[in-house]
Amino acid sequence: GNSVTQMEGPVTLSEEAFLTINCTYTATGYPSLFWYVQYPGEGLQLLLKATKADDKGSNKGFEATYRKETTSFHLEKGSVQVSDSAVYFCALRPSTNDYKLSFGAGTTVTVRA
Amino acid sequence: DAGVIQSPRHEVTEMGQEVTLRCKPISGHNSLFWYRQTMMRGLELLIYFNNNVPIDDSGMPEDRFSAKMPNASFSTLKIQPSEPRDSAVYFCASSLSRRGLYGYTFGSGTRLTVV
Numbered sequence: 001g002n003s004v005t006q007m008e009g010p011v012t013l014s015e016e017a018f019l020t021i022n023c024t025y026t027a028t029g030y031p032s033l034f035w036y037v038q039y040p041g042e043g044l045q046l047l048l049k050a051t052k053a054d055d056k057g058s059n060k061g062f063e064a065t066y067r068k069e070t071t072s073f074h075l076e077k078g079s080v081q082v083s084d085s086a087v088y089f090c091a092l093r094p095s096t097n098d099y100k101l102s103f104g105a106g107t108t109v110t111v112r113a
Numbered sequence: 114d115a116g117v118i119q120s121p122r123h124e125v126t127e128m129g130q131e132v133t134l135r136c137k138p139i140s141g142h143n144s145l146f147w148y149r150q151t152m153m154r155g156l157e158l159l160i161y162f163n164n165n166v167p168i169d170d171s172g173m174p175e176d177r178f179s180a181k182m183p184n185a186s187f188s189t190l191k192i193q194p195s196e197p198r199d200s201a202v203y204f205c206a207s208s209l210s211r212r213g214l215y216g217y218t219f220g221s222g223t224r225l226t227v228v
Contacts, residue, residue: 034216041221042222043117043206043219043221043222044204044217044219045219046216046217049216089156093216099161099163099168099169099208100158100161100169101217103155103156104155105155106155106156
């Protein structure tokens with residue numbers, strides 16, 4: 001089946017530190033991959049996406065590269081801010097013909113000043 | 114664009130009562146999803162509508178849960194009777210198309226507490 005596995009949190013960092021959140025997936029075919037962010041008390045927001053192998057999604061200083069050979073889509077940011085404190089979800093859409101998004105369990109990130 | 118609008122933001126009800134959650138998707142989006150989020154289970158897809166028609170309700174926990182989408186701009190999720198284990202945050206999300214590469218736009222959620 002289709003599934004996403006994220007690194008377990010919580011993750012606590014200092015401001016300006018480097019952030020990596022690991023995400024690996026299992027899928028048949030050619031999935032699209034997404035990162036969503038959920039700030040406290042809010043719904044999920046699309047952070048970035050990639051639709052084919054070697055694509056790099058980027059937004060707000062975050063990046064993730066679709067690696068088919070390692071079935072991974074790790075999220076990175078070079079210098080985090082307190083405002084990046086949130087829960088981050090990796091998600092997979094199996095194909096363009098499939099409506100379902102499969103979400104990872106989420107990783108809670110706390111950035112301290 | 115006002116985004117996906119959910120109401121109420123918070124609901125506290127007694128066990129056995131009926132609860133109705135509401136959602137207004139983004140205008141023009143033709144897919145609508147109801148999710149439930151809990152600490153134990155994470156995000157669970159409850160039901161999916163496409164062009165106002167329920168396509169997949171396999172995630173609906175049991176007969177106490179029902180969802181409707183009478184038109185393209187409104188959907189409800191009803192729980193009757195409610196139980197404490199239904200306490201969760203319920204999200205509605207909409208998407209432009211069943212096909213394609215779009216992600217979802219989520220509402221801010223309804224935090225339901227059943228006491």
